Amino acid sequence: MELEYDLLVVSAADAGDDDPLFRAGTAAFEAGDTGAQAAALKAHTATVLRYVADRFSVDAGGAACRPGQVGDPTIGEREGVPYATLVLDWTCTGGADEHEVRSGLFPDGEGYVKGTKTVVTYEIDGRSGSAALDADHPSFSTAQAWYERFGEFFLLGAEHLLSGIDHILFLLALIAGSRRLREIVLAATSFTVAHSVTFMLAALGLVEVPGTIVEPVIALSIAVVAGWHLWGIWRRGEHAGDLETPGHGHFSLDRAGWIRLGVVFCFGLVHGLGFAGALGIDEAWSWTLLWSLLVFNIGIEVVQLGIIAVVFPLLLVLRRRTPKAGVWVTGAVSAGVCIMGLVWFVQRVSGS
Secondary structure, eight states, X not given: OEEEHHHHHXXXXXXXXXXXXXXXXXXXXXXXXXXXXXXXXHHTHHHHHHHHHHHEEEEETTEEOEEEEOSOOEEEEETTEEEEEOOEEEEOOSOOSOEEEEEOOSOGGGSSOSSOOEEEEEEETTEEEEEEEOSSSOEEETTSOHHHHHHHHHHHHHHHHHHOHHHHHHHHHHHHHOOSHHHHHHHHHHHHHHHHHHHHHHHTXXXXXXXXXXXXXXXXXXXXXXXXXXXXXXXXXXXXXXXXXXXXXXXXXXXXXXXXXHHHHHHHHHHHHHHHHHHTOOOOOOHHHHHHHHHHHHHHHHHHHHHHHHHHHHHHHHHHHOHHHHHHHHHHHHHHHHHHHHHHHHHHHHTO
């Protein structure tokens, strides 16, 4: 089990009324001393194990399995944040071929975090798969159908995009700056291909880029894409939506359109790393995990296409009926998105 270190220390110390664990663990966290962090957990093994075992359980045929810790806790890092790795061995009685896994780790009621999701990848008695557990869906059975498992990851992907305001603003900036249907389709496709590639590579542990780099670049990408449209309005006014030189070929893009497409693709690569970091998966290659990640990605794409299908036609109608109003609306949207992106960029670079 990989659990965020400072959250584990605070939650376990609070639940077990173990103030020495809180003091030692917090001091080690603030000092950035991984050796001291591991030592704090080792010295308070009983408190930590009790907290985890009470909130993460495995049943076999309706009978609870008994967890035991294997070895000492170790400390790793994800996105610049220390994580504690605990190896637990559940002993199950009987010969049940169906297991139920339940997680109530870091619930909302503790008041430290909200909306915790626990991603489980399992291989038990010849059955393998992945599941995403949260307060609404706290458990799964290894006997559940494949479409039930994938349905959970589809919803997880959809929820992630809807709750990720930075990605939604990036999408709005793409929509506002697209001059015709083919441009938003190509931009969305370019973004999808790019972020799908890096999302898969990062989640499968094949690419690793620190969050201290990824998150500021995502914020900057929002500002740049929105600012691009503002620059076009400043330079060409009401004609910002016109093609500068009619393009040739199937896509019929002008030079500005092709450059914008390339920029969107490059930023899409960075957004994919952000999706993987938010999901919190960094595992070795496996087909089981790959299919779950693909379904998660499909959930993202369905919501993305839904937003485009609703917003872009309305914008297109406005531009055709009242071109001047269309310029003002897209300019106002782009200005707001650009400002927000710059604010986030400064915050993320400064660490505030």
